[in-house]
Amino acid sequence: MTTAHDLAARFGPALDTRPEILQEAAQDFGHLVRTEPLGVLRPRSATEIKDLLEFAGPRGIPVSARGGGHSMYGQGQADGGIVLDLRSLNRVGPVTDGQLTVQAGALWREVLAATLPHGRTPAVLTDYLGAGVGGVLSAGGLGGATHRHGLVADQVLELEVVTGAGEHRVCSPARHPELFHAVLAGLGQCAVIVSATLRLVPAPDRVRRYCLYYTDLARCLTDQRRLAEEQRFPYLEGQVRPSGEQDWQYMIEAVAPHDGPYPPDDSTLLAGLSYEPAALEAEDLGYGEFAHRVDTDEEVLRATGEWLHPHPWLNLLLPPDSAEHVVRAVLADAAFRDLRDTGLVLLYPVLSSRLRAPFFSRPSGEVLHLFAPLRTAPPGSPETVAAMVAANRAAYQLARSRGAVAYPVNALPLSDADWRDHYGSRWPAFAEAKHRYDPHLILGRGHGLRF
Numbered sequence: 112m113t114t115a116h117d118l119a120a121r122f123g124p125a126l127d128t129r130p131e132i133l134q135e136a137a138q139d140f141g142h143l144v145r146t147e148p149l150g151v152l153r154p155r156s157a158t159e160i161k162d163l164l165e166f167a168g169p170r171g172i173p174v175s176a177r178g179g180g181h182s183m184y185g186q187g188q189a190d191g192g193i194v195l196d197l198r199s200l201n202r203v204g205p206v207t208d209g210q211l212t213v214q215a216g217a218l219w220r221e222v223l224a225a226t227l228p229h230g231r232t233p234a235v236l237t238d239y240l241g242a243g244v245g246g247v248l249s250a251g252g253l254g255g256a257t258h259r260h261g262l263v264a265d266q267v268l269e270l271e272v273v274t275g276a277g278e279h280r281v282c283s284p285a286r287h288p289e290l291f292h293a294v295l296a297g298l299g300q301c302a303v304i305v306s307a308t309l310r311l312v313p314a315p316d317r318v319r320r321y322c323l324y325y326t327d328l329a330r331c332l333t334d335q336r337r338l339a340e341e342q343r344f345p346y347l348e349g350q351v352r353p354s355g356e357q358d359w360q361y362m363i364e365a366v367a368p369h370d371g372p373y374p375p376d377d378s379t380l381l382a383g384l385s386y387e388p389a390a391l392e393a394e395d396l397g398y399g400e401f402a403h404r405v406d407t408d409e410e411v412l413r414a415t416g417e418w419l420h421p422h423p424w425l426n427l428l429l430p431p432d433s434a435e436h437v438v439r440a441v442l443a444d445a446a447f448r449d450l451r452d453t454g455l456v457l458l459y460p461v462l463s464s465r466l467r468a469p470f471f472s473r474p475s476g477e478v479l480h481l482f483a484p485l486r487t488a489p490p491g492s493p494e495t496v497a498a499m500v501a502a503n504r505a506a507y508q509l510a511r512s513r514g515a516v517a518y519p520v521n522a523l524p525l526s527d528a529d530w531r532d533h534y535g536s537r538w539p540a541f542a543e544a545k546h547r548y549d550p551h552l553i554l555g556r557g558h559g560l561r562f
């Protein structure tokens with residue numbers, strides 16, 4: 112068995128084993144799972160990643176890539192192994208020919224800061240810009256532009272990676288395509304992403320953001336489907352919010368560019384929808400301000416301390432024919448009652464045909480709904496946390512029995528059988544890619560996949 116002493120002998124001071132650093136690497140945004148590594152390595156180059164993986168592989172030492180550290184359930188931890196802290200590789204840019212090469216440890220807010228002065232933006236961004244480039248690309252990345260452009264990962268033109276076998280490769284749809292497709296939305300199983308070249312699109316100067324409210328879920332879902340299919344807005348999301356003591360209201364957030372002298376034509380954009388007209392909200396924002404909208408929430412939650420509380424979050428992708436049933440059932444479940452006080456519930460449409468990464472699992476049907484009950488647990492109450500994770504599990508099982516699939520950035524324990532079911536007919540190909548590129552099975556064990 113390799114010990115901390117062996118690792119120190121091989122990597123010297125590059126391997127950080129200070130207790131406070133190990134404790135930090137044993138945590139993530141979820142604050143639910145805690146496993147300590149033997150050391151944290153901050154690579155300065157792809158060669159240092161290669162050296163580590165060549166050493167760790169034959170010795171069976173687990174290695175997890177970590178960027179922003181926003182995993183929910185230990186996915187970025189390396190129990191008794193090495194956490195590869197990629198924040199040391201965070202170079203961004205420059206923007207050339209409408210594209211940008213960025214190192215995997217950069218955060219999305221650093222990417223946007225480099226592209227906006229050129230009037231460009233990644234075509235799809237997640238709601239929160241504090242996550243790492245490698246972390247979002249390995250999850251897939253869903254956002255308000257997904258119904259139009261697909262996943263964040265679908266915007267990647269080329270990747271530089273080091274495979275679990277220690278091979279340093281540049282891959283793209285034309286060059287080592289199997290590796291390229293195994294890495295995007297591949298949960299860090301086959302390779303460590305070193306850098307990615309992203310497609311950019313023109314960024315609007317300003318946007319008009321509409322919030323449309325509904326008292327009836329079915330009407331809201333119908334309008335979500337219609338707006339997604341008609342592609343009326345470049346950005347489309349939505350939420351479920353508490354209304355009064357018992358009820359819920361449903362919201363569509365639709366955003367249109369607001370460039371040039373004339374404002375968007377509200378009546379054309381909103382024609383034929385069945386929202387409550389008296390509750391309509393519309394505001395004009397700079398595009399950068401809109402893209403950074405979650406920063407304010409983060410500041411408030413850091414100030415109240417809730418940002419550091421446990422986050423038993425759940426993200427599900429629902430098929431068209433059971434979305435209404437599953438949303439109603441989960442919201443009616445007493446185990447999710449705390450959502451009314453400490454939660455945020457996302458509910459928005461994505462189009463399956465736009466999701467291109469082959470290993471991104473999705474339900475059948477074209478207009479899918481992301482349904483994400485995102486809860487915060489009180490600190491120092493392991494029983495409450497355990498009950499919330501158990502409720503996630505029950506909601507997942509209910510949703511799965513109706514054809515749903517998890518978006519796997521969750522606080523949700525999954526068995527071997529669950530993972531096989533998650534990948535369905537793509538499991539043999541995914542397992543084959545894993546054995547080929549990470550033959551010692553050392554990468555990304557925190558996700559709980561077993562091959």
Ligand SMILES: Cc1cc2nc3c(=O)[nH]c(=O)nc-3n(C[C@H](O)[C@H](O)[C@H](O)COP(=O)(O)OP(=O)(O)OC[C@H]3O[C@@H](n4cnc5c(N)ncnc54)[C@H](O)[C@@H]3O)c2cc1C
Nearest residue numbers: 178179180181182186187238239243245246252253299304
């Ligand atoms: C406040 C908040 C809002 C969010 N909003 C959205 C959203 O709108 N849409 C959405 O899709 N997701 C969203 N997420 C989820 C987020 O995208 C994922 O949790 C993502 O994996 C976090 O990346 P990270 O780098 O911050 O996390 P980390 O914990 O550092 O990494 C997560 C995992 O990614 C893999 N990984 C990281 N870096 C690399 C690399 N270089 N190479 C290979 N694999 C790597 C590893 O397997 C690691 O376990 C949100 C999360 C939070 C906390």
